[in-house]
Amino acid sequence: MGLDSALHEIRHLDDLSSKDTPTHRLDARAKVLVTLFYLVSMLSLGRYEVSALLPFAAFPLLLAVQGEVPLALLLRRAALALPFVIFVGIFNPLIDRAVHFHVGPLAITGGMLSFASIVLRSLLAVTTGLALVAVTGFDQICRALGRLGMPTTLLVQLQFLYRYLFVLADEALRMLHARVQRCAKNNHPTLREYRTLLGSLLLRTLDRAGRVHQAMLCRGFDGQMPDLRPTTTFGPAEWRFCAIWGLFLIAVRILNIPQHLGNLPLYLGGKAGGLFP
Amino acid sequence: MSHHIVELKGLSFRYPDGTPALDSIDLTIHHGESVGLVGANGAGKSTLLQHLCGVHVPQAGRVRVGDVPVLPSTLGEVRRTVGLVFQDPDDQLFMPTVAEDVAFGPLNIGLPPEEAAQRVDEALAQVDALHLKHRPPHRLSGGEKRAVAIATVLACLPDIMVMDEPSANLDPHSRRLLINLLRSFHHTKILATHDLDMVLDLCERTVVMHKGRIMADGPTGELFSDIELLTACALEPPLRMQGCPLCGAGKEVVSELTVPSASG
Numbered sequence: 001m002g003l004d005s006a007l008h009e010i011r012h013l014d015d016l017s018s019k020d021t022p023t024h025r026l027d028a029r030a031k032v033l034v035t036l037f038y039l040v041s042m043l044s045l046g047r048y049e050v051s052a053l054l055p056f057a058a059f060p061l062l063l064a065v066q067g068e069v070p071l072a073l074l075l076r077r078a079a080l081a082l083p084f085v086i087f088v089g090i091f092n093p094l095i096d097r098a099v100h101f102h103v104g105p106l107a108i109t110g111g112m113l114s115f116a117s118i119v120l121r122s123l124l125a126v127t128t129g130l131a132l133v134a135v136t137g138f139d140q141i142c143r144a145l146g147r148l149g150m151p152t153t154l155l156v157q158l159q160f161l162y163r164y165l166f167v168l169a170d171e172a173l174r175m176l177h178a179r180v181q182r183c184a185k186n187n188h189p190t191l192r193e194y195r196t197l198l199g200s201l202l203l204r205t206l207d208r209a210g211r212v213h214q215a216m217l218c219r220g221f222d223g224q225m226p227d228l229r230p231t232t233t234f235g236p237a238e239w240r241f242c243a244i245w246g247l248f249l250i251a252v253r254i255l256n257i258p259q260h261l262g263n264l265p266l267y268l269g270g271k272a273g274g275l276f277p
Numbered sequence: 278m279s280h281h282i283v284e285l286k287g288l289s290f291r292y293p294d295g296t297p298a299l300d301s302i303d304l305t306i307h308h309g310e311s312v313g314l315v316g317a318n319g320a321g322k323s324t325l326l327q328h329l330c331g332v333h334v335p336q337a338g339r340v341r342v343g344d345v346p347v348l349p350s351t352l353g354e355v356r357r358t359v360g361l362v363f364q365d366p367d368d369q370l371f372m373p374t375v376a377e378d379v380a381f382g383p384l385n386i387g388l389p390p391e392e393a394a395q396r397v398d399e400a401l402a403q404v405d406a407l408h409l410k411h412r413p414p415h416r417l418s419g420g421e422k423r424a425v426a427i428a429t430v431l432a433c434l435p436d437i438m439v440m441d442e443p444s445a446n447l448d449p450h451s452r453r454l455l456i457n458l459l460r461s462f463h464h465t466k467i468l469a470t471h472d473l474d475m476v477l478d479l480c481e482r483t484v485v486m487h488k489g490r491i492m493a494d495g496p497t498g499e500l501f502s503d504i505e506l507l508t509a510c511a512l513e514p515p516l517r518m519q520g521c522p523l524c525g526a527g528k529e530v531v532s533e534l535t536v537p538s539a540s541g
Binding site: 011014139142159160162163164166167208211212214215216217218219220221222226227228229 | 327330331332352353356357360361363365367368369371372373374376377380381382384385386390393394397413414415416429430433
């Protein structure tokens with residue numbers, strides 16, 4: 001996916017966040033808190049856990065469905081992270097060769113399990129993050145983080161990062177197009193050219209940062225970012241949202257539901273050690 | 278407030294690398310005037326504008342806005358009087374939504390949120406951009422960004438509007454809309470631009486700069502008819518005064534410029 005199509009999809013997420021569904025209307029703090037709890041619950045599972053991760057897909061899926069966000073868009077965007085994730089875990093099967101169990105003749109090693117676990121966790125985390133942005137909006141997420149106590153300096157950095165991401169990407173695109181126009185044969189920039197492009201972008205960014213700061217000073221900036229928007233309240237709907245998802249996440253974190261479902265015939269057959277001894 | 282709303286005396290400025298930008302500038306702009314600041318690239322137009330709102334503080338000479346000298350200690354007061362519209366609207370629109378951006382100045386002045394919100398509506402209505410209120414700035418067109426950038430300054434109710442290349446990157450229609458909009462303002466206006474036709478439309482007085490110095494200061498029509506002066510300052514007469522490039526027909530003679538009113 002090119003830089004321009006990536007930008008287009010980010011803008012599309014922006015558009016989705018302006019929808020008016022009950023999920024969109026929830027105070028952003030509720031959605032942010034549940035997402036943070038979700039990430040902590042999921043990421044703290046053991047490294048060989050794979051089946052226990054499956055119920056965690058319910059949160060991003062339901063968030064997207066209730067918020068009328070196209071699942072295909074989320075999955076397509078999440079798939080973009082796959083190459084990086086695979087690169088991180090690809091050597092696990094070679095390093096950890098301890099056999100955990102067999103599926104027919106195939107020996108499943110610890111490395112295979114941890115690799116699958118890394119891929120699944122990353123996909124879930126990215127999908128959840130995208131679903132959150134699509135039903136809340138990046139700006140509202142920042143605001144919620146601020147109201148939850150994130151330091152203003154960090155918050156302003158995040159807001160500016162998002163605001164100028166588009167300007168910076170447009171500049172990068174223009175530079176890449178200018179380069180392509182002067183390259184008859186080689187359409188792929190070399191590492192050296194990438195270095196130069198990144199250096200130029202950095203210098204332009206520094207210049208722009210200076211000008212933005214001047215513009216802020218000219219309108220009375222004194223270190224505090226004023227906020228005009230009315231604050232939303234954390235009402236019964238938000239408490240309900242947090243309680244339901246909180247209980248669900250605690251349950252799927254403590255109990256490996258797919259494993260228990262798989263063991264159900266054993267439990268029903270009266271074998272010892274199950275939920276239904 | 279002094280009758281001489283902007284006064285520069287012996288203003289000189291060098292950039293940190295030693296590049297001279299302004300050299301002994303003397304300039305007085307009166308209340309309600311529309312002044313065009315023209316010159317080639319590097320003539321010092323933007324640097325001069327930036328002195329008016331305290332982005333740069335004079336290294337030599339002095340700048341006064343009304344009765345207030347531009348000093349580090351008076352910047353707050355100066356910036357309430359002078360509103361600077363930056364060349365690139367993306368530099369000026371940094372908040373998540375248009376409404377928040379326009380409210381940034383009024384809230385920083387210390388206005389209560391209700392009054393700031395009212396100023397936002399008024400300023401956006403003035404530039405015909407009220408419908409953009411809830412949009413994020415990165416989703417606006419060039420013309421819309423320019424209009425909103427002007428609204429961010431209008432919301433601070435400045436006495437003096439200072440604009441750096443206001444027509445840069447605008448299509449002809451947006452440019453015409455901008456000219457009509459600026460014509461409707463009764464502020465003191467100082468426009469630094471390469472768009473000499475725009476100056477011809479809006480400013481009864483023009484200051485020609487070259488290499489950090491003021492080369493001429495006078496009625497716009499008179500200066501723009503002085504081909505020798507314009508050539509010496511790496512400028513050309515406005516297109517409207519050049520006529521047909523083949524036969525010269527249609528050349529507009531502007532000896533005494535009358536800036537049309539908003540309604541006209």
